[in-house]
Amino acid sequence: MASLTRSREKQQQVVRLDQEKLSVREINEYLHHRVRDGARVEIANPDGQHNLAVGLDADIDVDILGHAGYYIAGMNKRARVTIHGSVGWSVGENIMSGSVRVKGNASECAAASGHGGLVVVEGDASSRCGISMKGVDIVVGGSVGHVSAFMAQAGTLVVCGDAGPALGDSLYEAVIYVRGKVHSLGADAREEALGKTDHAKLTDLLGKAGIDLNPKDFKRIASARKLYHWNSDHQDDY
Amino acid sequence: MCGIVGLLIKKPAQRKELGRLLLPMFTCMADRGPDSAGLAVYGTPVAQGLRRFNLFVPDRQFNWKKLADRFRDQTGATVELTAVENHAVFVSDVAPGAMRAWLAECDPTPHLLSVGRSIDIYKDEGHPTEIAKRYGFAELSGSHSIAHTRMATESAVSPAHAHPFTAGEDFCLVHNGSLSNPYQLRRMLERRGMRFETDNDTEAACRFIEWRLAQGEPLNAALHTAFAELDGFYTLLIATGDSMTLVRDAFACKPAVVAETDEYVAIASEFRSLAHLPGVKSANIFEPLPEEIYSWQA
Numbered sequence: 001m002a003s004l005t006r007s008r009e010k011q012q013q014v015v016r017l018d019q020e021k022l023s024v025r026e027i028n029e030y031l032h033h034r035v036r037d038g039a040r041v042e043i044a045n046p047d048g049q050h051n052l053a054v055g056l057d058a059d060i061d062v063d064i065l066g067h068a069g070y071y072i073a074g075m076n077k078r079a080r081v082t083i084h085g086s087v088g089w090s091v092g093e094n095i096m097s098g099s100v101r102v103k104g105n106a107s108e109c110a111a112a113s114g115h116g117g118l119v120v121v122e123g124d125a126s127s128r129c130g131i132s133m134k135g136v137d138i139v140v141g142g143s144v145g146h147v148s149a150f151m152a153q154a155g156t157l158v159v160c161g162d163a164g165p166a167l168g169d170s171l172y173e174a175v176i177y178v179r180g181k182v183h184s185l186g187a188d189a190r191e192e193a194l195g196k197t198d199h200a201k202l203t204d205l206l207g208k209a210g211i212d213l214n215p216k217d218f219k220r221i222a223s224a225r226k227l228y229h230w231n232s233d234h235q236d237d238y
Numbered sequence: 239m240c241g242i243v244g245l246l247i248k249k250p251a252q253r254k255e256l257g258r259l260l261l262p263m264f265t266c267m268a269d270r271g272p273d274s275a276g277l278a279v280y281g282t283p284v285a286q287g288l289r290r291f292n293l294f295v296p297d298r299q300f301n302w303k304k305l306a307d308r309f310r311d312q313t314g315a316t317v318e319l320t321a322v323e324n325h326a327v328f329v330s331d332v333a334p335g336a337m338r339a340w341l342a343e344c345d346p347t348p349h350l351l352s353v354g355r356s357i358d359i360y361k362d363e364g365h366p367t368e369i370a371k372r373y374g375f376a377e378l379s380g381s382h383s384i385a386h387t388r389m390a391t392e393s394a395v396s397p398a399h400a401h402p403f404t405a406g407e408d409f410c411l412v413h414n415g416s417l418s419n420p421y422q423l424r425r426m427l428e429r430r431g432m433r434f435e436t437d438n439d440t441e442a443a444c445r446f447i448e449w450r451l452a453q454g455e456p457l458n459a460a461l462h463t464a465f466a467e468l469d470g471f472y473t474l475l476i477a478t479g480d481s482m483t484l485v486r487d488a489f490a491c492k493p494a495v496v497a498e499t500d501e502y503v504a505i506a507s508e509f510r511s512l513a514h515l516p517g518v519k520s521a522n523i524f525e526p527l528p529e530e531i532y533s534w535q536a
Binding site for chain 1: 489490493495508509510511512513514519523524525527528
């Protein structure tokens, strides 16, 4: 690959892939088949391209040096992907493990359907953040848009700012923590008192996200579990 | 899926750069809409009493000079002709009603794409790159422009079904999305005397806004009425002689991203369409919120 350049940085070899010179397919092929665990790879000039660093399954660090498009780091396993900019729709979609960090803002459906690992959005996430999450932990430094954590099954969504309309609609067993204002709760989501395990969880996730806030300032939102089974008294809520 | 782009140049001295900056935005969005495309551009208004009439015919070897000569002879109106293949601009002192009546008698009848003092509209079937090349989008100058690349999902692929759609003078819009009540809107508007050119859902939205404007509502009020009455998905980009306005439906189902600097406001369905713009890395980049009205003055 002629356009690869190698440099020494902090005693670690960094491979730089330039999206202006390589196709998204070539970049992903490199990340899938030509890196060893422990490698560090930079993707320069992402220029809003979609599908960068998708489907990784290696213990590597990937830095995307700018704004990127849709589905960045989707289906991630083990890798740690950092986007030094903002991203479009569905960053970290269906993440299995590892971590994805967005230094800027994320558009809709961040970490949608995520099964595990950690997704951090340092800025704002948009609507449908954590939709149908299945075990992923998500920390948003700013606010989230409408219908976030819709039908969220497992995992934790931490929102350091505000939450938009219909937060946690049809929530299953995922838990949401919000520090700011909640515009409105969705069907079957309710506010609950913070317990000891909540403090521990928040301390752990805020620590991993590198956000210095007091867990006591968050509210806990969880499922009232009234929509689990059909109940004609609640038929308007389904 | 469709692509939309818009660009408003803030500094008059840079308005000759409009086409050069817009072209890569537009062709990038061809991936979202390869079947047809269109663009509206707003230049320096013609003098009071004159209007720009943009005309289209399917025949790319059409003799526009002959048509302009006949127009002059038959109507007694002035005309200054600019033509590229199947597109022409008549700058004329004829009244819009008289122009429509005269066009209706022509065989073939040219399609009146737009009327106004500053608007030009180009649209046709085909790949956006080919359309941009044919009409010389790279050389366009002006204060602002909105454009559309179409992937038809609900009505035919034809030049008339391509966006932008116009309403009245110097007003047009492009749409990414699909409406679920266009026929309901259309029946309501037709009862009130509104005329439609196509069966396209975007035209229903356009005629609805046209109707509200004709009722005396300012654009913002008309858009609030539209939020209540339009059912479906839409990111709409709307232009007038001196403004560009962006709205998204209540669920924000269709994408849009805005990049604003001291020099321009650029809007696209996807950020990759804006990535080449000068200074975009330090621009104020944001995603417009649902049912918020974002307007910029040209």
